[in-house]
Structures are given as C-alpha cells and as structure tokens.
Amino acid sequence: MNTTTIQQNIIEDFEILEDDFEMTLNYLMELGEKLEEYEEKNKTDENIVKGCQSKVWLSYESKDGKLFFSGDSNTSITKGLLSLLIKVFSGQTPKDILDTKLFFINKTGLCRFIGTQRSNGLEAMENKFKVIALSSK
Amino acid sequence: MNSYPIDSIRDDFPILKSKINNHNLIYFDNAATTQKPRVVIDSLTNFYQNNNANIHRGIHTLAEKATEEFEMTRSVVKNFINASSEKEIIFTKGTTEGINLIASSLSKSFFNEGDEIIISEMEHHSNIVPWQMVAKEKKLKLKTINVSDNGELDLDHFESIINEKTKLVSVVYISNTLGTINPVKKIIDICRENNILNLIDGAQASAHNEIDVKDLGADFFVFSAHKMYGPTGVGIVYGRENILEKMPPYMGGGEMIKDVSFTETTYNDLPYKFEAGTPNIGDVVGFKEAIHYIEKIGKKKIRDYEENLMKYTNSCLSDIDGINIFGTSKKKIGIFSFTCENSHFYDLGLLLDAKGIAVRTGHHCTQPLMSKFNLDGTARLSLALYNTKEEVDFFIESIKKIIKR
Structure with a gap:
C-alpha cells in the first residue's frame, strides 16, 4: 500500500473519534500499546530521536530494498504518534519515504493538540525516518 | 473557611468560567502564572x-x-x-530581569x-544562570546549599560553606517546584552576622505570604506581578537604598540620565537610574489593582x-497508591510536584488537560533539582486563592481513573 492510501485510512479511523480530545488520547495510547515490543538492546544513543521532550527510539531493518521500522517511547501518547508514523513509513522504499508528505496530522485533528511546543517533537520524529531513508538510498 | 467569600472571588476572575475540552476549566498552574481579576483587566x-x-x-x-x-x-x-522609600522600588519586566539587573550591576x-x-x-534557573555568568566573567566561585530528601534547605551545610570570601547569598523564599517555604529570615540573619549581602527570590511568595522586607532584613527582594494576579511583564526589585546608591546602572538609555554629552553622562537618582527606556507603563498601572485586590480580601x-x-x-494525593510527591516539608504552600508510577508526566498532563485541568509538566526550570531527585520532570499542581x-476532588478522581487505565 502506498503512503497516501495508508494516510487516508488513518484519517478514516480517526473520524469516529469526532475530534473528542479525551477519546483521541485514549485511542493513541491504545495504538502505542499495540506496537511490537521494542528490544531493550536497541535503546541506544544512536537510535534516540533528538528534539523530543519525551524519550523516543527508532531503528530499522532493510529487506528487498524496503525499510521496516520499530520504535518505542517512554510516554504512551508519543508512542501512539510514533506508531502512526511507523504505519505510514514501514515497508516503503527509501525513495517513497523521502517523497512522502505527511498530511494525516492536519486532517485527523491531531494537530490541534500537538501544539506548538510538541510539534517540534513530531517534526524530529519525521526527520529521523527521512534521515534513515536518505542514508539507505 | 466559612468567612472566605470563595463564590464572589471566583466571580471576579472571568476566565474561570471557561470551558476547556468540554469541561469547566480547573486552573492548577498558578505557580507559572495566576489568572487576573476583572479589576486588573478593567484597569x-x-x-x-x-x-x-x-x-x-511630558x-x-x-x-x-x-x-x-x-x-x-x-x-x-x-x-x-x-x-522605607519609593527609591527602593525598581520596575523591571519580571523576577528574571530583576536578578540579572542585580547580578550585572554588582559584577x-x-x-x-x-x-x-x-x-x-x-x-x-533564573537564580542560577545570572550568577554563573557573573562567576565566569569575574572568576568567582558559585556554591550551593544542599537540599534534604523532603525538600528543605540544610542550614548546617549552609553555615559550613560560608567563609571570608562569601560576598552574596541568593536564595528562593518559596520553591516553585517543591513548595517549601524556606527559613529566609534565619538565612538573612546568618548573612548579616557574616557581613554578606542577601537576595531573596520572592516570585512564589508574594501572592501567598506576608512580605515585610524590613522585618526580614532583606538587602534585595525580587518578585513578579503576574504571579500575584497582576499583569505579565512587570517585576519588582526591592533594594536597600544605601546599597542601590552605590551600584552602577544596568542599562543605559533615556530616563536613567540627568545630563548627556558625548564626553560625559551623569546618571539620574534612584530609582530612575535603573529604569532605562520607556517602561511597561500600562501593566505597571494595572499591577496596583492586583495588590489592592489581595489587600481587600x-x-x-x-x-x-x-x-x-x-x-x-496533600492528604488526598498522598493517599493514592503509585503517586510520589516531591517536597514534603511541613512548611510549604500549595505546590505539589508529583510523579505517577504507571504514567509519564507528559501523558498525565495531556490526560488531565482532556478533563479541563491545567497542570504544568516538565522540569519547572529547576533541572539541577530534578537531577538531585533523579527525575526528568514531574507534573505540578499549584493552588491559588x-x-x-x-476542584481538588475532581482532580483526584481524574488521577485515579488515569492510574486505573
């Protein structure tokens, strides 16, 4: 599935929440909980995403020219956001990752509570995916 | 508590009627800034x-x-x-600028x-970094008084680090992170016995405790209007007149001069010598209404x-399993820094916000203190009049639900 379709699916999933702040937070935390367990040994300085208020780790494997990501965070809500980015970017080629514009954040109502202080963290996460893609090209 | 007119007080603060995320606003971030009564807004x-x-x-x-x-x-x-005199009252833009003014002029x-x-x-940080900057520039030594596990200053340690080279002691009256009310009168007495200048950071104290700089014996006392129901952008430096007289200006410009030529400038008298440029006139004017408001109650x-x-x-929060409170001194104000065992402070802050409850999360500009307690940060609830x-009950109920999740 291409990243546009994946993002459209995410937007549809969020529509049920009707912009309710509390329901959105709970849903995000559930998504985070469903993320595949991240191995402790991967919680290295190299894998840490710099620029987030909370701790976020991201690592990847390359298979058949495609990148597969795994990650973790010490906060549940950030972990939920990270899981959405993993959903979009995992299984894509480095070129597709670099070409992807993230539009689902603005269309899911997530932007409303990602606030000015926190959006830097989200940007830092997106950048980490793209830096990995760039170095794997 | 009966004679306290809580209902009419709440009516005085228009913002308290706001809805946040479909809930009534519960504003527990008062240590960061307090809300403003209508008299201040109108002024x-x-x-x-x-x-x-x-x-x-003019x-x-x-x-x-x-x-x-x-x-x-x-x-x-x-x-x-x-x-003692209006000459001892200098307007700044806040406590931070006040400390910087004193540090820079003394340096x-x-x-x-x-x-x-x-x-x-x-x-x-505002009572750390200005001194670090001065210390670096003038090759001074910066020492710190230890804090005990319950969040109190260790006065024995304080006395043990004083020596003939100690020139100034600058401490906080009430900790913005722990809520501890420090024994500043005792600290000042020790300073005076040893001929050491003292500076009290009164940012958190001004809205809650009686402030009497004469009785305290303070050389400098700094605070902000916005933490005591006044406008943002106004701070006060109190300085003892005979000390301020000897200090050179902090900034140059209009207002702080008597005569200017290209060869020489003579400075204005106190307090104007420290008030270069057009001050924050409107907000200073509004500030007096905040003081009147406090005094009226x-x-x-x-x-x-x-x-x-x-x-x-304190009793409700301490009763919850999994909540750790940092700062458990008996002498404290309503500031509660806490962590929750199964919920990161960042999640906690957002989940409480979803219920309309505003608390602060993070290191509260006290990173060295956080390191001491091995923390990245806490959630902080801070009360006001x-x-x-x-509101506390709703907060406790919400926290319990978050923990059970």
Whole structure:
C-alpha cells in the first residue's frame, strides 16, 4: 500500500473519534500499546530521536530494498504518534519515504493538540525516518 | 473557611468560567502564572482609553496623569512590602530581569576575583544562570546549599560553606517546584552576622505570604506581578537604598540620565537610574489593582484558606497508591510536584488537560533539582486563592481513573 492510501485510512479511523480530545488520547495510547515490543538492546544513543521532550527510539531493518521500522517511547501518547508514523513509513522504499508528505496530522485533528511546543517533537520524529531513508538510498 | 467569600472571588476572575475540552476549566498552574481579576483587566483598558501617554518628561496633562498613575503603583508596592522609600522600588519586566539587573550591576562594582556566591540546589534557573555568568566573567566561585530528601534547605551545610570570601547569598523564599517555604529570615540573619549581602527570590511568595522586607532584613527582594494576579511583564526589585546608591546602572538609555554629552553622562537618582527606556507603563498601572485586590480580601485570610486547601490536597494525593510527591516539608504552600508510577508526566498532563485541568509538566526550570531527585520532570499542581475543594476532588478522581487505565 502506498503512503497516501495508508494516510487516508488513518484519517478514516480517526473520524469516529469526532475530534473528542479525551477519546483521541485514549485511542493513541491504545495504538502505542499495540506496537511490537521494542528490544531493550536497541535503546541506544544512536537510535534516540533528538528534539523530543519525551524519550523516543527508532531503528530499522532493510529487506528487498524496503525499510521496516520499530520504535518505542517512554510516554504512551508519543508512542501512539510514533506508531502512526511507523504505519505510514514501514515497508516503503527509501525513495517513497523521502517523497512522502505527511498530511494525516492536519486532517485527523491531531494537530490541534500537538501544539506548538510538541510539534517540534513530531517534526524530529519525521526527520529521523527521512534521515534513515536518505542514508539507505 | 466559612468567612472566605470563595463564590464572589471566583466571580471576579472571568476566565474561570471557561470551558476547556468540554469541561469547566480547573486552573492548577498558578505557580507559572495566576489568572487576573476583572479589576486588573478593567484597569488596563481604562489606562489605554483614558490616561495613556509616556511618563516623566511630558508637561501636558495626559503625561502628568500617566506619570501619576505609574508612580502610584510604586508607592502601593512600597507599602505592600514595607520598604522605607519609593527609591527602593525598581520596575523591571519580571523576577528574571530583576536578578540579572542585580547580578550585572554588582559584577561591575562589587565582586572581585576569588569571591564566592552561595545559592541553593532548589533555585529556579533564573537564580542560577545570572550568577554563573557573573562567576565566569569575574572568576568567582558559585556554591550551593544542599537540599534534604523532603525538600528543605540544610542550614548546617549552609553555615559550613560560608567563609571570608562569601560576598552574596541568593536564595528562593518559596520553591516553585517543591513548595517549601524556606527559613529566609534565619538565612538573612546568618548573612548579616557574616557581613554578606542577601537576595531573596520572592516570585512564589508574594501572592501567598506576608512580605515585610524590613522585618526580614532583606538587602534585595525580587518578585513578579503576574504571579500575584497582576499583569505579565512587570517585576519588582526591592533594594536597600544605601546599597542601590552605590551600584552602577544596568542599562543605559533615556530616563536613567540627568545630563548627556558625548564626553560625559551623569546618571539620574534612584530609582530612575535603573529604569532605562520607556517602561511597561500600562501593566505597571494595572499591577496596583492586583495588590489592592489581595489587600481587600486580606493576606491572612488568603493564607488560611490556601493552607487548608493545601492540607486537603496533600492528604488526598498522598493517599493514592503509585503517586510520589516531591517536597514534603511541613512548611510549604500549595505546590505539589508529583510523579505517577504507571504514567509519564507528559501523558498525565495531556490526560488531565482532556478533563479541563491545567497542570504544568516538565522540569519547572529547576533541572539541577530534578537531577538531585533523579527525575526528568514531574507534573505540578499549584493552588491559588480561587481554587476550591471541589476542584481538588475532581482532580483526584481524574488521577485515579488515569492510574486505573
């Protein structure tokens, strides 16, 4: 599935929440909980995403020219956001990752509570995916 | 508690009627800034509608009116903290600027290489960094008073680090992270016995405790209007007149001069020598209404009410399994820094916000103190004169639900 379709699916999933702040937070935390367990040994300085208020780790494997990501965070809500980015970017080629514009954040109502202080963290996460893609090209 | 007019007090703060995320706003971020009563808000509008002009140098009627209003605040502040003269009251943009003003001016005139400054482990960054900057520039030594596990200053340690090189002690009256009320009178007495200048950071104390700079014996006392129901962008430096007289200006510009030529400038008298440029006139004018507001209710009444609410919050919060409170001194105000075993402070802050409850999360500008307790940060609830037992109950109920999740 291409990243546009994946993002459209995410937007549809969020529509049920009707912009309710509390329901959105709970849903995000559930998504985070469903993320595949991240191995402790991967919680290295190299894998840490710099620029987030909370701790976020991201690592990847390359298979058949495609990148597969795994990650973790010490906060549940950030972990939920990270899981959405993993959903979009995992299984894509480095070129597709670099070409992807993230539009689902603005269309899911997530932007409303990602606030000015926190959006830097989200940007830092997106950048980490793209830096990995760039170095794997 | 019966005689405390909580309902009418809440009516005085328009913002408390707001809905946040479909809930009534519960504002528990008062240590960051307090909300403003209508009298303060109205006074700002009134100033700009009827009295606005630049102050001090104008001869026209409006300039005279604006100057009068501005200087009236200086006089109200003087009485509020029991200073000896208006010359001892300097307007700044906040506590941070106040400390920087004192540090910068003293560095030019007072400190010599090898001198020592003492602060404490519980200081806000604004009472750490200015001294680090001065220490670096003038090759001074910066020492810190230890904080005990329950969040109190270790006075024995304090006395043990004083020596003949100690020139200044700068400590916080009430910790913005722990809520501890420090024994500043005792600290000042020790300073005076040893001929050491003292500076008290009163940012958190001014809205909650009686401030009497004469009784305390303070050399410098700094605080902000916005933490005591006044406008943002206004701070006060109280300085003992004979000390301020000897200190050189902090900034150069208009207002702070007597005569200027390209060869020489003579400085204005106190307090104007420290007030270069057009000050924040409107907000200074509004600040006096905040002081009047506090005085109208009565500081003693406010303190008794807040203390009861603090004790109630403390007992409810301490009863919850999985909650750790940092700062458990018996002498504290209603500031609760806490962590929750199964929920990161960042998640906690957002989940409480979803219920309309505003708390602060993070290191609260006290990173050295956080490191001492091995923390990245905490959630912090801080009370003010308009908070209620019902709000605390809703908060406790919400926290319990978050933990159970």
